[in-house]
Amino acid sequence: MGNATGVEITGPFGDRYSEILTQEALSFLAELHREFDGRRRELLALRKEREAALAAGGTLGFLPETLTVREGDWRVAEPAPGLQDRRVEITGPTDAKMTINALNSGAKVWLADHEDANTPLWSNVVEGQLNLRDAIAGTLAYTSPEGKSYALGDGPRPTIVMRPRGWHLPEKHILVGGEPTSGSLTDFGLYFFHNHAATRPYFYLPKMESHLEARLWNDVFTFAEQRHGRPAGTIRATVLIETFPAAFEMEEILYELREHSAGLNAGRWDYMFSVIKKFRDRKEFVLPDRNSVTMTVPFMRAYTELLVRTCHKRGAHAIGGMAAFIPSRRDPEVNRVALEKVAADKTREAGDGFDGSWVAHPDLVPVCREIFDAALRDRPNQLDRLREDVSVSEADLLAVAQTPGGHTEAGLRNAVSVGVQYLDAWLKGTGAVAIFNMMEDAATAEISRSQVWQWLHNGIALDDTGEPVTAELVERIAGEELAKLGGDHAAARALFMEVAVADDFVDFLTIPAYQRMP
Template sequence: MGNATGVEITGPFGDRFAEILTEEAQSFLADLHRAFDARRLELLGLRTQREAALAAGGTLGFLPETLAVREGDWRVAEPAPGLVDRRVEITGPTDAKMSINALNSGAKVWLADHEDANTPLWDNVVQGQLNLRDAIAGTLSYTSPEGKQYRLGDGPRPTVVVRPRGWHLPEKHILVDGESTSGSLTDFGLYFFHNHLATRPYFYLPKMESHLEARLWNDVFTFAEERFARPTGTIRATVLIETFPAAFEMEEILYELREHSAGLNAGRWDYMFSVIKKSCFLDERRRRDFMLPDRNTVTMTVPFMRAYTELLVRTCHKRGAHAIGGMAAFIPSRRDPAVNTVALERVHNDKTREAGDGFDGSWVAHPDLVPVCREVFDGVLGERPNQLDRLREDVSVTAADLLAVGATPGQRTQAGLRSAVSVGVQYLAAWLQGTGAVAINNLMEDAATAEISRSQVWQWLHNDVTLDDTGERVTKELVERIADEELAKLDGDLAAARALFMEVAVADDFVDFLTIPAYERMP
């Protein structure tokens, strides 16, 4: 098999990889790269400029230059087939076993994840596309090393919605004109190319920080539709509002994507990470106003998180768009009934809050939680497919409400610091081996929760935080000692993961995403 003009594939060709990396598919990726990568890099540069503005005394707020959009009379396109009723969505990576379990789960939507619950190991990138194509064709199967067989059931299957990588991540194994391609355009391009005739091409878009980044995605969608003679609006996308800046541009993001929009999602864990991250660019005095307590004590009912989710529902329903709730990190245990009871109760309470607030559906990470989420939303929706008619005009959220991070109650403890270090290192060890979703202490950890762990360590360290329970000041030496003590409790070779965690948690300068240096270490 040859390469398209100007394309070089540096990753090895595994079994059936040639079915995905065809010359025609490569040509489409090359066209996407040449048409859009310069704009992508320019927009990433604007993120850096915004961080510099924060460091120089600026703040976040609603944009005066887009006031006309916020005050305008417009709506997004009507919900697309398969995305009208989204009361329960299951998320997970696209390995064969997880894909089959998700498709057999009874959920309405499967978020097929090439982002936070996955890792960009070359085999994952291409094999995931093969699994998606086989799943859509109904031929996907898997036999475990123990001999257990997994096959697609005969019942209704969820609508497939693919989450590509964010704009910031490259794909180093595919070069166009000597340049690494965009991970986001690679994931989008391969899925769209191979499946746009077999199924409706729907996407979840992560990590955006502005409506200009949404405009870029919209132009990519239009380009693909025109290239393959598909009607405008064939592609639909739900945007995760999971960065602090995006919370101030929800309406503008919907507006940019309006013909392709499928709504917004409250990506709570990345949002919390982004809040911490942006505060790290402030001066020391203002940074203290964004100091959070232990990660697991920051619930969705604290003031700044409550403002964010309430605004999201009001914004979506005002514009005729779905509002999808976030992920409860608790996972059930099939071995420990006590843990299972606690997990189910917490998930039930979380989904009850979301359904009561007006969300049209929500996420779970495990098939056993699908019935819990469905029961809650069934109780609110009944036979209705959604609650788009619930406009939440009672909600009024100001920029000050979104910025009220310092009003979060709770303590900063040594137990919290130990948990952050231990979870962060354990997750990175799995990530470097190609696993992006890891159950640790009955919580589902992914790249977003690992980001919270390491960014919180950085925040406490660089602000001379004194722990409330022990009176110790957080120093590099304390973090190093805790890392040694926590890793002594664990099995396996964690040296590489420990080194990477320390690099992104205690360095002088804040590293934008831990997945960037992690990807550099990945073959």
């Protein structure tokens, strides 16, 4: 369907879609596309050039050309209203039920996710925006097919921070000049357009690999503010440091966004994926079983310590990683062990100086809050803890070879099972999936399939059986694991094998998955 803005909508129009896809909103999306999509594509091409250099034997390091930024005397903007105290943040997709549960959770911040915990099914893209607008207006309600009603509570609600898709993902249902728009600009543009007058527009920015990509976001924000008559700095953004290259450019990323900056987050699951992806052909970067790669192994410890040090040096919040455990109402022992691990993880983060942390389930909000309450006492954050004792080198960040752990059949089976189960749900429109008492999203699925690829293409033999990891072994394990589950997983299994064992490494599994999505 075309319209007067020159934008073509190829997705169906559901009930109330016209409230989001207005002529004015689409005109704004067209402006964003024409102004910024060319630069977005250029920056994606630069990613490819960097990957080629790494494949040819190159490495990562702090940039000599930005030394003056790292040595300069500057700070980001003061924390914005609703973002001074971020001791516990809950994450989740923007379907109506999840939106209401998150806003009733007692967390300080809700990451309203249009990225890894969501799928870009057309209905999710548009209806998620409707749910956010209704939630901000206080009118959102939901009744499940079973007749259970959900409504927003009267108590204080978390500050909403919306996460758009990464720069690499397109939106195939919205075309400008016959070209798909950027998923990032679509998600940002629709949320900003419909809500900037009713609430402060805050964002989480995923998957960035350089300060140049942060500069692009900053220019988008300035353009939107000026276009709609909002003061500079109205928009605030927290950047997820979840790619290996970005860990070497944290100060530069904060600098580029400084009037719009709300800090950095340790996006640890995607960070593990990025470590594998960037050095996937180098045996010294082969990781052991996913569950062996804890936050205390040397290269992960260096990354989080540097993040807190960098943020607090510049007056920015440092937000910790995800507690992905899903409490079980059937197995108290599973809960006891898992909650001990969650508490230990959050205690370590609070002790390291993080200003808050993430949870994936409302039942974990009190656990995280209690630990940060004890650390913060009457302070809203720990920005005064400068962590000048921290000194992290390039070698520390690159010390992947020092990670203890093995390559086991159980680890391989878990990777295959989780990967296929997640993709099965993703293709059907669900992006946050409880598997083995863990909330799995696209990031953990990426770890699963990239570890299989890495083990296979680096000639790894399983420590416990001695069997080499081959495509045939992965196929056999997939068959055995899926037989335990029952049901038809043929489409997900085929996609998993495509992204896990093919000779060429697919940049993001969500790209071929999106091509298969209606």
